[in-house]
Amino acid sequence: MRVALLLILCCLGSPVVASEAPLQVKGAMTINVMQARYLYEYGAMFVDVRSARQWSWGHVAGAVHLPIDDGFSDLAHQRWPRELPLVLYCESDVCPHAAQASQLAVAWGYTQVFYFRAGYFSWQLHDLPQGKGGKGDLLAFMGAL
Template sequence: MRLLLPLLLCFCFAANAAEAPADIKGAMTVNVYQAQHLHQLGAVFIDVRPAEAWGWGHVHGAVHLELTNRFAGLADPQWPRDVPLVIYCDSDVCPAAAFASELAVEWGYENVFYFRDGYFAWMLADLPQGKGVMGEVLQLNAGR
């Protein structure tokens, strides 16, 4: 019985989790292997998870922008609109990346990639990861 309760709770949570949309108008949905290729090409990865999740681990080199006023930094005209952006959350049951991808398209970004499978898929594929505190967001633009 002691083992059954945690399994039941996990099942109930999973059953109540809604899936994120499969596609976002104006963005290209990518899987983990396509995301890896974009990473190798130098695309900007944007992690929209909460700061605590970011600190536990994220795609190596990603920028942390929660869906708060900080995410509005992407609306800043100094960010080039042709920069490839790969936007992700935890997994396909996290709608934050879908919403952030919609915003990026709305703000005029031309190369928005919606990494629907998210960080958990990246981790499972054993791809490069970073941990710890986030760096300064606007420093990213200095090299572009």
């Protein structure tokens, strides 16, 4: 049995290694969970760039869902005020999507971009306000613009 397992592992080739998200994004401020909490209490807009499936499992309460590969580019539209404080996050520090989203937001002219590198897992670990489910938060926010 051990030999078979060893052969399977050898045949699979090199192991898959998760790469970490960058520590910083030029033009954005990298924040930790306590700074994210302060910004949350201040009223900053939290943007979850994860997939719809991940969003449905849980997200920062009141966050809007703009997946990096489907919808995030809506922030490029001029109707969004460029001085709006944006906190961009995905699941954790091994997810590069929040860094990518932060780079885009800076390139689109946003002046208060906060890169929450530790992401939703850290938020959840600290038992901070969470939501679950569908697209209601995004629709409610979009209707207010």
